[in-house]
Amino acid sequence: MSVVKIENLTVQYLGEETNALDGVSLEIQKGEFVALLGAHGAGKTTLCLSLNGIVPNMISADMYGAIEVLGEVPPKIPVRQLATKVGSIFDNPEFQMSQLTVFEEVALGLQNLGVEKTTIEKNISESLKLVGLEGFEDRSPFEISGGQQQRLAMASALAMKPEILILDEPTSNLDPIGKEEVFSVTRSLNQEEGLTVIIAEHEVEVIAEFADTLVLLDEGRINEVGTPQDIFPRFVDHQEDIGVRVPQVTDLASRKTQNFNSIPVTLDESVEMYKK
Numbered sequence: 001m002s003v004v005k006i007e008n009l010t011v012q013y014l015g016e017e018t019n020a021l022d023g024v025s026l027e028i029q030k031g032e033f034v035a036l037l038g039a040h041g042a043g044k045t046t047l048c049l050s051l052n053g054i055v056p057n058m059i060s061a062d063m064y065g066a067i068e069v070l071g072e073v074p075p076k077i078p079v080r081q082l083a084t085k086v087g088s089i090f091d092n093p094e095f096q097m098s099q100l101t102v103f104e105e106v107a108l109g110l111q112n113l114g115v116e117k118t119t120i121e122k123n124i125s126e127s128l129k130l131v132g133l134e135g136f137e138d139r140s141p142f143e144i145s146g147g148q149q150q151r152l153a154m155a156s157a158l159a160m161k162p163e164i165l166i167l168d169e170p171t172s173n174l175d176p177i178g179k180e181e182v183f184s185v186t187r188s189l190n191q192e193e194g195l196t197v198i199i200a201e202h203e204v205e206v207i208a209e210f211a212d213t214l215v216l217l218d219e220g221r222i223n224e225v226g227t228p229q230d231i232f233p234r235f236v237d238h239q240e241d242i243g244v245r246v247p248q249v250t251d252l253a254s255r256k257t258q259n260f261n262s263i264p265v266t267l268d269e270s271v272e273m274y275k276k
């Protein structure tokens, strides 16, 4: 079942000469883990913001083509309403915080929607549990680690019970431990809870392991769509042109003279192949 259907989507920010997205067509299936890759300015953020309606509803832009997310047309409904179906996480967790306690932080979106108190309490405890922050209810969102803040931002999104989670470079401001925390929660939300995940992320080693599908953007257009196993080995010689690194094991294996039947993209695959 497809949860995202985009046809020929073109987005032009007001006052800009070039299109941020230029004729993008893409279909995403329920439960899929999709990674958006591409150089700076390729259009990853614009695609994320089109899916959650922030473009053009909060950031003005001209939008052409067709976009449907879980049966809704994002430009046609309020961002806040779409957030009950599509949760969004951005790169700077601190900017997403405004309340004095973790509990209030997660409660905020639900209160704005007018959800009743008992449901709010239930949703908060469920979503804090999903991100491993149970017991943090009374802590200040500003006095926890970056990884915990980002998981708190995820809990706030999850409290609305979305079916899709969009993460725009969620780990770019985190230390290695924070990155690992966010990746592992993201993976379990996808694998255990069945959420569809759409993530823009530069950590290609993790992406190679987690993603079902890679979408490679280049100057607002989709260059390639495929599995990590299909795409990364083919891009070893084009890393600079496309502004995307391939996993180290892929890079290394392709430089060796050994004849591999196929080129590995994850560490486990690599270990298996070198054993042989």
Ligand SMILES: Nc1ncnc2c1ncn2[C@@H]1O[C@H](COP(=O)(O)OP(=O)(O)OP(=O)(O)O)[C@@H](O)[C@H]1O
Binding pocket: 013, 014, 016, 019, 020, 038, 039, 040, 041, 042, 043, 044, 045, 046, 047, 059
């Ligand atoms: N609010 C905005 N107003 C005008 N132009 C914008 C705006 N946001 C992005 N752009 C332009 O749209 C194009 C796509 O940018 P976008 O931020 O979507 O790329 P990106 O792939 O997310 O890049 P990055 O890796 O740097 O995050 C770029 O040319 C960028 O300069």
Ligand SMILES: [Mg+2]
Binding pocket: 044, 045, 046, 168, 200
């Ligand atoms: Mg971006």
